[in-house]
Amino acid sequence: MATWLVKGSYLARRGYWQGFSKRLPAKDEAAARERAVSQLGGCHGVARRLIRIESVTSA
Numbered sequence: 001m002a003t004w005l006v007k008g009s010y011l012a013r014r015g016y017w018q019g020f021s022k023r024l025p026a027k028d029e030a031a032a033r034e035r036a037v038s039q040l041g042g043c044h045g046v047a048r049r050l051i052r053i054e055s056v057t058s059a
Contacts, residue, residue, distance in 0.1 A: 004032035008053040010046045
């Protein structure tokens, strides 16, 4: 299973986009995106539509 670096931002509070980067194990780019969105939503209570993924690269 490859490791992916996912970078982006999410709406933390009104008008403020908090940046993030996560290293995640996943079988492909789509799975890495899904896992990042899932973790941010679960840990920070952010709706999927409020998460912007800017890049996904193999790490």
